Amino acid sequence: MSDPGHPSAPSSARPAVLRAASLWLPAGHSWRRLPMIGWVLAAVGLGGSAALGLASEAARRQLWHSWLVGTLFVLSIALGGLFFVLVQHATQAGWSVVVRRIAENAMATLPFVAALLFVPLLFGMGDLFHWSHAEAVKGDSLLIHKQPYLNVKFFVLRTVMYFAIWWALAFWFGRLSRLQDATGDHELTRRMRRASPPGLILFGLSVTFFAFDWLMSLSPEWYSTIFGLYFFAGSAMAFFAFLALVVIAARRTGLLAEVLSDEHQHDIGKFLLTFVAFWAYMAFSQYLLIWYANLPEETVFFAHRIVGSWRAASAVLALGHFVVPFFFLLPRSVKRNATALAGASIGLLAMHLLDLYWLVMPNLHPAGMVPSLLDATALIGCCGVFLAAFGGALKRQALVPLRDPRLPESLIFENV
Amino acid sequence: MAGLKGILRGILRPSLPPGELFGALAEFATPAELYHACEGVRDAGYTRWDAHTPFPVHGLDRAMGLKASRLPWVVLVMALGGAATGMGLQGWVSTIAYPLVISGKPFFSWPAFIPVTFELGVLGGAVGAVFGMFAFNQLPTLHHPLFASTRFERASDDGFFISIESWDPRFDADRTVDLLRRLGAKEVELVPSFSEPAKPGDATTRATP
Numbered sequence: 151m152s153d154p155g156h157p158s159a160p161s162s163a164r165p166a167v168l169r170a171a172s173l174w175l176p177a178g179h180s181w182r183r184l185p186m187i188g189w190v191l192a193a194v195g196l197g198g199s200a201a202l203g204l205a206s207e208a209a210r211r212q213l214w215h216s217w218l219v220g221t222l223f224v225l226s227i228a229l230g231g232l233f234f235v236l237v238q239h240a241t242q243a244g245w246s247v248v249v250r251r252i253a254e255n256a257m258a259t260l261p262f263v264a265a266l267l268f269v270p271l272l273f274g275m276g277d278l279f280h281w282s283h284a285e286a287v288k289g290d291s292l293l294i295h296k297q298p299y300l301n302v303k304f305f306v307l308r309t310v311m312y313f314a315i316w317w318a319l320a321f322w323f324g325r326l327s328r329l330q331d332a333t334g335d336h337e338l339t340r341r342m343r344r345a346s347p348p349g350l351i352l353f354g355l356s357v358t359f360f361a362f363d364w365l366m367s368l369s370p371e372w373y374s375t376i377f378g379l380y381f382f383a384g385s386a387m388a389f390f391a392f393l394a395l396v397v398i399a400a401r402r403t404g405l406l407a408e409v410l411s412d413e414h415q416h417d418i419g420k421f422l423l424t425f426v427a428f429w430a431y432m433a434f435s436q437y438l439l440i441w442y443a444n445l446p447e448e449t450v451f452f453a454h455r456i457v458g459s460w461r462a463a464s465a466v467l468a469l470g471h472f473v474v475p476f477f478f479l480l481p482r483s484v485k486r487n488a489t490a491l492a493g494a495s496i497g498l499l500a501m502h503l504l505d506l507y508w509l510v511m512p513n514l515h516p517a518g519m520v521p522s523l524l525d526a527t528a529l530i531g532c533c534g535v536f537l538a539a540f541g542g543a544l545k546r547q548a549l550v551p552l553r554d555p556r557l558p559e560s561l562i563f564e565n566v
Numbered sequence: 567m568a569g570l571k572g573i574l575r576g577i578l579r580p581s582l583p584p585g586e587l588f589g590a591l592a593e594f595a596t597p598a599e600l601y602h603a604c605e606g607v608r609d610a611g612y613t614r615w616d617a618h619t620p621f622p623v624h625g626l627d628r629a630m631g632l633k634a635s636r637l638p639w640v641v642l643v644m645a646l647g648g649a650a651t652g653m654g655l656q657g658w659v660s661t662i663a664y665p666l667v668i669s670g671k672p673f674f675s676w677p678a679f680i681p682v683t684f685e686l687g688v689l690g691g692a693v694g695a696v697f698g699m700f701a702f703n704q705l706p707t708l709h710h711p712l713f714a715s716t717r718f719e720r721a722s723d724d725g726f727f728i729s730i731e732s733w734d735p736r737f738d739a740d741r742t743v744d745l746l747r748r749l750g751a752k753e754v755e756l757v758p759s760f761s762e763p764a765k766p767g768d769a770t771t772r773a774t775p
Contacts, residue, residue: 434680441677564624
């Protein structure tokens with residue numbers, strides 16, 4: 151499958167012909183058990199959460215906040231996958247074809263996340279969102295002013311719209327990609343390219359308003375126009391950490407040995423570094439403007455996050471979500487070293503989780519962090535749902551877009 | 567004035583070790599042949615040599631046995647230096663040189679200094695990358711002995727070349743030319759250190775038979 155016209159190194163060790171069997175998840179491979187493991191985790195985690203959460207009113211409030219953190223964690227990775235697929239098509243990227251199917255499988259989890267994790271959350275709205283109570287709105291002129299936007303009916307309608315947009319994009323791009331596996335039709339690549347820029351616009355708007363609705367409105371008096379980008383930056387970073395882990399784990403377990411190389415891993419590492427920096431840029435831009443203007447209705451967000459142990463969490467985020475990983479990921483050798491990149495990815499996923507926890511939980515525990523068993527069970531349950539859906543998608547289709555016209559370019563890709 | 571003249575002369579004519587011979591120049595027909603020839607030259611133990619291609623050939627640095635570039639370190643130091651300058655200058659102005667209370671904030675209000683610190687860091691890194699690359703490549707060099715070869719003009723069109731410099735410890739005119747021929751060179755020539763620049767249409771200089 152090598153391209154004779156390409157001026158690449160002729161000494162490439164990769165074979166000219168790929169074995170079809172090596173492009174599917176082989177029978178007996180440990181990843182075939184992912185859906186089963188995922189559903190067990192989901193049942194145990196979500197069932198345990200429900201059992202624990204029904205114990206008392208305080209536990210119920212904790213349940214919905216923990217559930218929201220866990221749900222946003224897996225949703226952000228799925229959304230990152232959708233973003234990656236859209237960008238690769240919009241830019242006609244060649245290098246990424248061999249990892250695009252992994253992103254397509256990640257975005258294929260969106261309907262599961264919506265049905266199993268977001269639908270229950272709608273029942274927790276009363277515990278999550280202060281503004282959803284009519285008596286709370288009555289005495290608050292700001293909430294009365296925002297009521298045409300912030301009311302339960304419109305909120306639910308918007309949430310349905312966001313998921314409809316994401317599901318439609320994920321379904322359409324996934325379907326055309328699979329169709330190309332069967333037909334090899336190059337026109338499909340052109341159609342996906344033409345659809346991706348409008349798709350990106352829809353994605354950007356829907357993610358922005360989703361973040362406004364589900365995170366910013368937790369404290370409805372507060373607002374920040376950059377907040378949508380802040381959530382997006384963390385999500386994209388989390389996805390690249392996830393992608394790096396999947397690629398490294400695949401190579402360790404002998405999957406796609408002839409396909410994935412240090413070169414692809416290196417590029418994913420570059421993206422990871424980029425989004426570490428981009429998240430910091432967004433986070434600091436938000437902080438700088440609020441700090442400089444010093445208006446009480448804006449500073450309240452940070453005032454709540456320098457109280458008690460939240461202060462330590464804020465410091466850990468600044469260091470662990472930016473300073474340390476930024477300098478750690480700078481050298482070329484780190485991005486090409488599987489162990490180092492996997493370690494950085496695990497650390498950054500943990501930081502992303504802390505970031506979401508830091509966004510949600512001060513509304514429930516204003517005095518400081520209060521770890522709860524429900525945080526763990528809800529997270530396990532949400533990750534279980536994601537793993538099950540992701541593993542199911544892995545089994546259903548080839549591990550790479552088999553007949554993408556740029557697959558040969560991707561196979562022999564090298565960083566200059 | 568003498569100093570300026572010396573600098574100009576250095577730019578116009580790179581300082582070369584003494585000797586009449588600059589080295590051997592070999593042309594290869596394809597990138598693949600060049601790639602394998604580079605491996606051969608590398609394995610023969612040559613250290614002062616270069617490859618010339620009209621476009622980047624992936625993996626050629628490995629075939630040539632080049633070590634990792636030192637440029638990233640220059641960029642890192644320049645970027646950190648730029649950032650330190652930005653923060654230091656603003657901090658010094660705001661606390662020592664001209665302390666001024668601005669919207670009731672402390673004199674050393676570091677968050678307000680971050681944008682300039684960041685931009686100067688980017689500027690330092692960019693300047694380090696461009697001029698560090700110039701320095702490592704010894705640019706600008708307005709003349710080079712290889713320009714004496716008319717064939718070498720095709721290095722910017724469709725020619726693939728290896729040049730081995732005569733002051734390489736392993737260089738020996740006969741044996742080096744022999745090695746390059748054995749590695750599949752289409753043509754090999756010896757290039758003099760000093761010559762008038764070739765004019766278009768001149769016969770190739772001193773082609774070996």
